[in-house]
Amino acid sequence: MKILIVDDEKHVREAIKLLLDWSALGIETILEAADGASAIELIEAERPQIVYTDMMMPNMDGISVLRWIKENAPACKTIVISGHDDFEFVRGTVQYGGMDYLLKPIDAEQLLDVTNKALRSWSEEERERLESQMRSIRINSLRPVYYDKLLTNLIADPATYFAEKASFAQEFPRLTEGAPCRASLLATDTMHGKLRDKFAAHTDLLLFSLTNICNELLNAPDDGFAFRFWSGSQQIALLHWGRPERAEQVLEAINDGLYRTFGTRVEFGIGSARPFPHGAKQSHAEAETALRQRNLRKRSAWVHVFDPQKHSPPADLHFSDYEERVRLAIRSASKEKIAEAVDDWIAEVRKKDVVTMDHLDLWRHEFQVLQSRWIKEFFPVDEADVQLPPEGGTLPLPLNGQGELSLDRLRDEMTASLVRLAELAVKVTQQESHLIYEIARYLQSRLDRDISVQEVAAHFYLSREYVSRRFKQEFGETISDFLLRHRMERAKTLLLNPALKIVQIAHMTGYEDEKYFSKVFKKTFGESPAEYRKKQTGEA
Incomplete structure (x- = not known):
């Protein structure tokens, strides 16, 4: 701990230093100042816990020092040591929070008593400050989670607004019942490779960073708020209410901010303006539709606005049409045969000018169904006993450097996944054969x-x-x-x-x-x- 002794007479400062065993009191540093102005400089630089000050000093008197400390360093404890038994000085000491007013010559016991009192007071207040700080930290760390839950529940069921009306009024005072609002969604599935690679092992940190940038540029919470929407898969959702008609421009500004920060942009889907709170759910659904209808093969815009007249092309191409050829290729355990079967499938996909998330979801579902069927055929044991590669169960969404669907990468990843399945089938078959002979030996013994x-x-x-x-x-x-x-x-x-x-x-x-x-x-x-x-x- 540190103390500061302020007196224009050096021998007084020396006397105070000699009167007490400061190290026994936990005082490690004793600072000195010959006037009020020098004292303020030291207080700003060193932040002592206790200041002992005279009242009559050049440049700045003791009352001025006490006033400055109360306004600028309120945690600091002050003790006045003066040679003047003056009522105004005493009143100033009380007015500006002084612990005591000691007269010169200084009595050692009085000085020890008031110093202990000041140290106890500072320690208790410091403990309270730390507890308050920890409470604030906990509250601030929980606040984003609270906002996420509050707004996620609102989008999922707008009726929850009426149960949380007081909370909305406190947190988002401009978001009132009947006011127009628009929902938008940040597309994390087609995020640029540069951004995904930067946060490869820290998805939560990436979403946290993106949400914070969105909120800064949304002018949150006055004009809107970005939050993590929890519904199966995690999304970053935005709710615009300040000037919903300018939401598209705001999203463009957010993209500019992301480009300045990360050197890349992201795609957004945005719904139409609808009355709060019930319209928020419908606008969110429209934003999802806008993203699902976007062409993954070629980006036409960064912000995709919901158009009720727009419809996705029909899903007339099915991966299941190639089931038998792919199954036989897997059975052959030939990498070349598997690659040929996948190439034929990709060749048909290349003929499609538009590929949407609806198409990809259909193919992903078909892939999973076929995989389940092949597992039952290739692995007669319970499926739970078959340790497939993690990526074997889903059709990946491979992207090129611009965040668009790469059919070459899709082909390579599908081929690799099916080759791993074929290799595992061969391995399991060999293991099964060995196991059955183990059972035969067990029976014979x-x-x-x-x-x-x-x-x-x-x-x-x-x-x-x-x-x-x-x-x-x-x-x-x-x-x-x-x-x-x-x-x-x-x-x-x-x-x-x-x-x-x-x-x-x-x-x-x-x-x-x-x-x-x-x-x-x-x-x-x-x-x-x-x-x-x-x-x-x-x-x-």
Whole structure:
């Protein structure tokens, strides 16, 4: 901590310094000033916690110093040390927040007492200041989240406005019921590669930065507000209410600001002006439609205004039309065949002058449906056991440097995804074959036990149906038939040993009941175990 001693007499300053053990009080720095003007310079530069000041000084007197401290450094505690028992000086000390008024010569105990009092007061107020600051930080950090929730709920259900009317009046006083408003959306899906790469691992930071820039140029909260709209996929939505007729120009200005900051622009969709609050939802839906109808192959504008007369071209091209060719290509595990199948599909897409998000969503859905079908065909185990590449489940939206749809990149990414699926199919098939032989060895090592298919499946963490199906596919017989065949072959071998009783052989081949064992043996070989032994060993 720091203190400042202000007195035009050096010997007084020295006396104050010697009267107390300052280090024991936690004082690390003792500053000195010979007049009020010098004191103010030190207070501005050093920010001491306590100032001891004389009243009668050149350049600036003590009352002026106290007044300045109260106005400019109110956290600082002041103690007056004066040689004048003057009522006006005392009143000025009280008026400007002085802790005490000590007379010279200074009494050490009085000085210690008032110093401790000043230190306690400063510490308590500092704790309160820090707590208040932390509360403000928490409130400020939560405020954007609060705005996001408030406005997201409004767009999703305008009726929530009436339950939150007081909050809207406090936060957005110009946004009143019946006032015209317009909604717009920032398109994050076609964002320029430069911007996405800059924030590659920090999507939240990117959205936070974009929202802040939008709000600065929207003149928030007087004319509008940008917020993160949470509804499945996260969007940046803007609500314009100050001058909604100028919303398009505002969006152009925002784009100019983004260009100055990041060197790139973004696309916006904007709905028509409608009365608040119910019109906000419809205007937002129009902004979404404007973005979904934009041509991803060639950008015509940065701001896409909703046009009720405009309709997307029909989705007459289907990825599912190429299902059989793609499936066979995957089955072949040939990269060349897969590339050829995808090339044929892309060739048809190239004939389309307009590709919208509706088209891409249709193809994405078809891709997912076909993938699910292929998984069931290629991987007979439960789909949850198949670890597909993360990008295998969605059709990506590859862009060129201008943020437009790149059919070359779309072709390459689709081909790579399907090649990975083919490679995984080959790998899983090989693993399955190996696993089935592991199951066969497991069964052969337990011919002396009564073991069920369910126990085998549980041991290998597989479903009963899968084990039964794959075993039959691999060996051409069921697990029961496999066990029966190998048990009977073992029984025939054991029967050659005359020292073993038939009841022992029954137990050694997994049968607790000797009579049942004999019955099964006779049904399999046409003769009983005793008859077989007699024939093989020549026993009488």
